[in-house]
Amino acid sequence: MRMGPARLEDWLRDRYFTATYDLSSSGVEPWSYGELRDRLGLDPARLDRIRFTDNPSLGNGCLREALAARFAGGDPDRVMTTHGSSEAAFLVFNELLSAGDRVVVVEPAYHALRDVPEAIGCEVVPWRLPAERDFAADLAELDRLVAPGTRMVIVNLPHNPTGATITAAQQRELVDVVRGAGAYLLWDAAFAELTYGGPALPDPALTYRRCISLGTLSKAYGLPGLRVGWCVADPDLLPRLLPLRDRMTLALSPLVEFVATAAVRRAGVLLADRLRQAAENRESLLAWAATAPGVAPLAPPAAGVTAFPRLLVDDVDAFCTGLLAAEGVLLAPGSCFGHPDRVRLGYGGNRRDFELGLERTSAMLAKVAR
Numbered sequence: 001m002r003m004g005p006a007r008l009e010d011w012l013r014d015r016y017f018t019a020t021y022d023l024s025s026s027g028v029e030p031w032s033y034g035e036l037r038d039r040l041g042l043d044p045a046r047l048d049r050i051r052f053t054d055n056p057s058l059g060n061g062c063l064r065e066a067l068a069a070r071f072a073g074g075d076p077d078r079v080m081t082t083h084g085s086s087e088a089a090f091l092v093f094n095e096l097l098s099a100g101d102r103v104v105v106v107e108p109a110y111h112a113l114r115d116v117p118e119a120i121g122c123e124v125v126p127w128r129l130p131a132e133r134d135f136a137a138d139l140a141e142l143d144r145l146v147a148p149g150t151r152m153v154i155v156n157l158p159h160n161p162t163g164a165t166i167t168a169a170q171q172r173e174l175v176d177v178v179r180g181a182g183a184y185l186l187w188d189a190a191f192a193e194l195t196y197g198g199p200a201l202p203d204p205a206l207t208y209r210r211c212i213s214l215g216t217l218s219k220a221y222g223l224p225g226l227r228v229g230w231c232v233a234d235p236d237l238l239p240r241l242l243p244l245r246d247r248m249t250l251a252l253s254p255l256v257e258f259v260a261t262a263a264v265r266r267a268g269v270l271l272a273d274r275l276r277q278a279a280e281n282r283e284s285l286l287a288w289a290a291t292a293p294g295v296a297p298l299a300p301p302a303a304g305v306t307a308f309p310r311l312l313v314d315d316v317d318a319f320c321t322g323l324l325a326a327e328g329v330l331l332a333p334g335s336c337f338g339h340p341d342r343v344r345l346g347y348g349g350n351r352r353d354f355e356l357g358l359e360r361t362s363a364m365l366a367k368v369a370r
Contacts, residue, residue: 001119006111008336020328021357026160026306027219028194028274028348033259039269040262050258055251057242059230063257066264067230071215073206077235081257083249085190085214085229086112091241092212092231096184097122101151104142104183108161108337113154113188122151131339134299135162135308139170143177150181156188157201161337161344162308163301165191168201175204175211185211191304193220193271194348196279205232212237219305221263222274228252228260274348278305281347281354292362294369305348308334310341312370319368327360 012024036042058064059081068076082088089112097103099121105114107126118124127142129135137157146153155174158165166174178185185208192200192215205213212233218224231238252260263270282301289298289309296310313319317333320343324330334342347354 003115003119006115008111008332011332011336012330015324015330019324019330021353021360022330022349023345023347023354023357023361024330024332025346025349026190026304026344027224027346028222028278028305029350030224031222031270036259036263040266042259042262046258047255050254052254055254055257057245057251058238059252060254060257060261063261063264066261067215067232070264070267071203071213071230072232075235078205078232078238080231080233080238080241081252081260082229082231082245083252084218084227085188085216085231087245087249088212088214088229088231089113089186089188090116091244092186092233093117093120094244095237095240097151102147102149103152103154104145104150105154106156106159108339109154110156110160110188111336113156113186117152117154127153127155129159129162129164131310131342135159135164137164137166137170137174139173139177142174146177146181146183148181150183152184152186153178154186154188156190158191158194158303160191160304161306161332161334163304163306165195165303166201171201171204175208179208179210183210187211187213189213190216190219193267194275194278194305195303196282203232205234209234217260217263220274221267221270223260223263226256226260228256277351278348281305281349281351284351284355284358285345285347288358288362292358292365294365305346307345307347308337308339308342309345311343311365313365313368314370316340316343319364322368323361323364327364329357329360329364331361 064076064079072078093116101122103117103122107128205211216229294312298309301307320333332344
């Protein structure tokens with residue numbers, strides 16, 4: 001398997017650590033361990049008792065039980081913990097896909113959802129969310145693309161980078177399309193708990209046997225540095241993912257799973273604070289977009305913590321480079337997602353820094369906007 005560069009990661013790799021104002025990220029503001037300790041009641045004595053042994057291949061029982069209670073109908077046999085949801089996706093793709101398989105992938109997409117099937121040799125068919133319709137999902141188009149014999153459909157909804165999503169009724173229609181073709185559904189639910197004014201979409205892995213859903217602590221939970229993800233799937237599938245994992249990562253760290261278990265068990269404590277902050281930032285974003293020079297009309301992102309505005313400048317990549325150099329503000333150019341006239345703008349971060357970043361972006365746009 002050979003893969004080319006990951007454009008988004010190449011862009012962020014060094015810039016992320018030098019920016020003063022990060023408006024590129026797709027998650028909420030990360031927590032410090034001290035903040036977690038206070039909010040989750042982490043007992044230092046329990047940390048002292050952790051032994052750095054190997055963990056079970058499918059994950060520590062306590063963490064699997066906590067995840068199952070929240071996401072898998074209470075059945076830990078349906079849960080596998082992984083190094084971020086990207087590892088889960090990689091294992092699933094390599095187990096279920098072969099060269100020549102027809103795979104329908106939402107577009108734009110995070111590179112891991114598209115590049116791995118391409119590297120396997122699949123026929124990758126894009127299901128495009130149309131920019132001219134504010135990236136609203138066209139389920140009739142999906143039905144047309146999911147021809148008989150399609151092996152897998154890959155979606156991430158709510159959507160990164162656009163913030164678009166679908167209703168529960170549309171989700172049922174989507175699952176029916178996939179079921180009708182007998183295909184697998186890879187449901188990336190990284191943004192599932194980042195919604196505004198409505199409940200999260202239900203997990204289709206609980207109602208469709210050939211669905212694998214992915215989750216992560218990196219986005220809504222503010223814990224990207226833990227590198228904890230999971231998949232929810234039919235219990236018969238999960239052991240099939242182990243031969244490849246046995247040759248890669250083996251398992252998660254006991255220390256990581258201890259912190260992750262506490263975070264999932266008391267998820268509401270972490271989610272409420274960060275979702276409130278994201279909602280406030282979202283209002284600031286919409287007010288900014290309505291008046292900032294060089295920003296095309298922006299539909300309110302329905303979920304997640306990213307927007308995908310179109311900038312009225314001659315070269316968005318050059319603008320992003322200049323913005324970081326002159327103002328210390330980091331944006332992710334839309335060329336990383338196949339839309340070179342846009343930027344991914346993350347609004348989940350620290351409120352003060354977010355508003356300062358927007359002000360500095362406006363100052364730069366005023367100099368170069370068409």
